[in-house]
Amino acid sequence: MKRVSSGTVALLGAAALFASCDNMKRIKLLPYPETERGGVVDDYFGTKVADPYRWLEDDLSEATAAWVEAENAVTDDYLSQIPFRDAIRERLTELWNYPREGAPSKHGDWWYYYYNDGLQNQSVLYRTRELGGAGEVFLDPNRLSEDGTVAVAAASFSKDGRYFAYAAAASGSDWVEIRVMDTADGTLTEDRIEWVKNSGAQWSPDSEGFYYSAYDAPEKGVYSSQNQYQKIYYHRIGTPQSADRLIYEDREHPLRYFGAWPSEDGEWLFIYASDGTSGSEILYRKTSETKFRTLLPGFDADYGPVTVEDGWLYYTTNRDASNYALRRIDLNDPSKTQTVIPESPEHLLEGVGTAGGYLFAQYLEDAQSKVAQYDLDGKKVRDVELPAIGTVGGFGGEKEDTELYYVLTNYTSPATIYRYDLATGESTLYKAPEVRFDPSLFVTEQIFYTSKDGTRVPMFVTRRKDMKLDGENPCLLYGYGGFQINMTPGFNPSALMFVEQGGIYCVANLRGGSEYGEAWHKAGMLADKQNVFDDFIAAAEYLIARKYTSKERLAINGGSNGGLLVGACEVQRPDLFAVCLPQVGVMDMLRYHKFTIGWGWAVEYGTSEDEEQFGYIYRYSPLHNIREGVEYPATLVMTADHDDRVVPAHSFKFAATMQHCQAGDKPVLIRIESKAGHGAGKPTSKRIDEATDMYAFLFQNIGVPYRPVAERK
Incomplete structure (x- = not known):
């Protein structure tokens, strides 16, 4: 049965005035399609x-x-x-057409940053040996499709900077395909991971492979069928996806999300589990073991792993802390827990990053960003003096860092990049966009x-x-x-x-x-x-x-x-x-x-x-x-x-x-x-x-x- 026709719908007239001012043009509205009403x-x-x-x-x-x-x-x-x-x-x-740049980050011997000359459909990943020097194109997502509809949904570098993995999403779909580039010459490897959703590549500390979350290939309805039984796999560089090792699955809970998170020291592997968009559970095991145990039980609170230091997992949580707190738990004796940064009664602890051996707590005060720097025991070093009111991002890096780069934006100013000195707490302008x-x-x-x-x-x-x-x-x-x-x-x-x-x-x-x-x-x-x-x-x-x-x-x-x-x-x-x-x-x-x-x-x-x-x-x-x-x-x-x-x-x-x-x-x-x-x-x-x-x-x-x-x- 034909369900759409061009017949006139009596509900509306052929023309109407849709404005209250005399100088507005009258717009003629075509009849709506005749949409069949089923029973x-x-x-x-x-x-x-x-x-x-x-x-x-x-x-x-x-x-x-x-x-x-x-x-x-x-x-x-x-x-x-x-x-x-x-x-x-x-x-x-005109307003969209302004050059914009992302905060730089160092991987291996290179500094990487995203740049858009103004109207490029997708921002391009550049790299340079020295900050401030001329950059070279490393990955141009605009070349992944003729019309710019393939985007990079997630990206990550191996610990040693040798490999770069990106998740490519076509036509706005949540399905992504993970590809890997060799940073030595910028070439694609043979590695190709399909049927990934809500996941990117989480590199193992040895840089030999990565963890990812995927579903079985859908039998029908790629863009509409319900997704079930998400699994975690480990992929070793240079091997086919068919050889990937199954790390975790839960056959009793088909509608649960799972993600892997390895500790930077290579000693521990964590599984983040969730029944939905809030409420989580953390499982863990030593990398030398095969069986996961429950570390932080769910699913009536949220947990966010931050770092592992000397056998302690640092994590944010809203358990018994509506505005969130930062706590740590002894992985060798989980009965031992400590509060590192207590809940603030006035401010939401939105997240915690690490860099240079410090903790950076990002707060919201009436929906505006505030940042404080702490040592690993929760002693405040200083409140970070931000250059303007707005939203910040980027307070994170490596243990050996002495500086980091963050961005600040608000309703009348595009993202502006600042350099932050970890020792002095001084912020200096790095890049400000020129707007029209x-x-x-x-x-x-x-x-x-x-x-x-x-x-x-x-x-x-x-x-x-x-x-x-x-x-x-x-x-x-x-x-x-x-x-x-x-x-x-x-x-x-x-x-x-x-x-x-x-x-x-x-x-x-x-x-x-x-x-x-x-x-x-x-x-x-x-x-x-x-x-x-x-x-x-x-x-x-x-x-x-x-x-x-x-x-x-x-x-x-x-x-x-x-x-x-x-x-x-x-x-x-x-x-x-x-x-x-x-x-x-x-x-x-x-x-x-x-x-x-x-x-x-x-x-x-x-x-x-x-x-x-x-x-x-x-x-x-x-x-x-x-x-x-x-x-x-x-x-x-x-x-x-x-x-x-x-x-x-x-x-x-x-x-x-x-x-x-x-x-x-x-x-x-x-x-x-x-x-x-x-x-x-x-x-x-x-x-x-x-x-x-x-x-x-x-x-x-x-x-x-x-x-x-x-x-x-």
């Missing part, structure tokens, strides 16, 4: 739930392919009529607002300094709220373009992240997930009440779990927003766990297979709370055909249902990117294309036309 009904503990678009889950069917083509045709036609779309693309290209805008025109402020239940929530607000709070400003509110992921300041060229236009870019630090420790995370998960949506809605209400914007000028955006956030808030408060922009969102909360690695999110969300959990998931699942006869905001759903983390069926079904139910004349469109995935490694060209369409749609549907920068001055 599938599931029974969840006595609750009958219809799933009329179940057939769209089959990403290999001709019917789904035809539907995708028809939907993209409607979206492309709509976007092509927006008169300022090309001007947005031109400015985004005037940072002095903008300001970022942190405000705090009150959520529905009285919780105090922080939010970053970036705007022009000359902006007036008159309620007429365009505003884009971004959020995530889940999986212990923290929303800290970072540079985004497309967001800066929006602010340059007089828009306000806001990032809310919702519960579900861990900006304020594990208590903050738990307050936004499982039965308390509604708190996340309440926090986001309260942020929108605050911005309107304080006249930053109005509901006619307010757009919301988020990706992945943030796409779920946008979808849930849209269906709960359709009156509050002008534009909704969910990206690669988890929209079908009743079936998410049946695809690829979705089962790993059950510790965060719960699943529909549990009666109690079904009850609260069903109440907020975006797909299942769309109602006929409701006027929803203008909506642009964004997804990609190779997304094998949040499969595109989530977005397909959400868009089809929204189009079926929309009572108003606001457009509901879906943009389906080809040869792209969940987002990681996406080529620069595709990022610019996506941002162009998103912001063109946004400006069109808040009634504010884009104006060239010269006209804004």
Whole structure:
């Protein structure tokens, strides 16, 4: 049966005005594809739930392919009529086009660093004998494919610097292939490791091989079938994958993640195990042994191995420490444990790195980075004086290091590299990018607002300094709220373009992240997930009440779990927003766990297979709370055909249902990117294309036309 046709849908008129200003062009919206509604009904503990678009889950069917083509045709036609779309693309290209460099690190006799001349689809790995000297290309990922859609998802050097292993991801897929280069001449070896996911190469200290985590080759549905029985293997350089030694598997727990971590001294091998995205367990054995034992039992707390020193494992944990602490355990007598850096009642211990025989503790204070240097016994050496407020990364290195290089970024400044002297604690500028805008025109402020239940929530607000709070400003509110992921300041060229236009870019630090420790995370998960949506809605209400914007000028955006956030808030408060922009969102909360690695999110969300959990998931699942006869905001759903983390069926079904139910004349469109995935490694060209369409749609549907920068001055 043909499931997609070009027939006219009576739900919408052929043309509508989607702007509040007289000078906005009227956009003619083509009829939506006629999407067949099937008769599938599931029974969840006595609750009958219809799933009329179940057939769209089959990403290999001709019917789904035809539907995708028809939907993209409607979206492309709509976007092509927006008169300022090309001007947005031109400015985004200018803002993206600046040389940027990563922090250098030394391996063997070479210093390695990533560099992008501005518009290269993928950053290139260079190396030089002396810092500051001319670099030579070592690996150019842009040459791994003709269109820049193959990216390096993970990379690591052997301890002696002789070998370099990289995990190549094609078209945005989470599946990677590990290849190995000989650093002596930059040639590829014969080593090739396939069917790897959520893993790179963890080199053994002797540099003769590496550990990796892989699945059996899928029999069908490479991008949608559930992944089970992840195993750990050891690969010796120069041998085929078929000869790799199985290190660990667990036949009793098919849906568990596993990763290997060898100690630098070569004495110990650890296995990191997790049932999902939080909660872990650490197993261990001496490298001379074959049987693993439980060292740190799970799965009701998180453990992060840091280093092994004199037979002690240093690890971070939130067990009995909501804001995390650094502890150590005697590997020869695990009954002996010590606290090295105690939990801070005010600051989240986000991570600990090592370099030059020191510990570097990275903290968050109201979602902004702080760093402290300690000796191995936990005695503070100093607080690191950072050059600016923002987010830092890179406080780690080798034992023999006397210096390290770190990066600092914020909403109005791209990543800037600093050199840090371990002995003196002095930071000096190493490399600062040259950008094509005037940072002095903008300001970022942190405000705090009150959520529905009285919780105090922080939010970053970036705007022009000359902006007036008159309620007429365009505003884009971004959020995530889940999986212990923290929303800290970072540079985004497309967001800066929006602010340059007089828009306000806001990032809310919702519960579900861990900006304020594990208590903050738990307050936004499982039965308390509604708190996340309440926090986001309260942020929108605050911005309107304080006249930053109005509901006619307010757009919301988020990706992945943030796409779920946008979808849930849209269906709960359709009156509050002008534009909704969910990206690669988890929209079908009743079936998410049946695809690829979705089962790993059950510790965060719960699943529909549990009666109690079904009850609260069903109440907020975006797909299942769309109602006929409701006027929803203008909506642009964004997804990609190779997304094998949040499969595109989530977005397909959400868009089809929204189009079926929309009572108003606001457009509901879906943009389906080809040869792209969940987002990681996406080529620069595709990022610019996506941002162009998103912001063109946004400006069109808040009634504010884009104006060239010269006209804004």
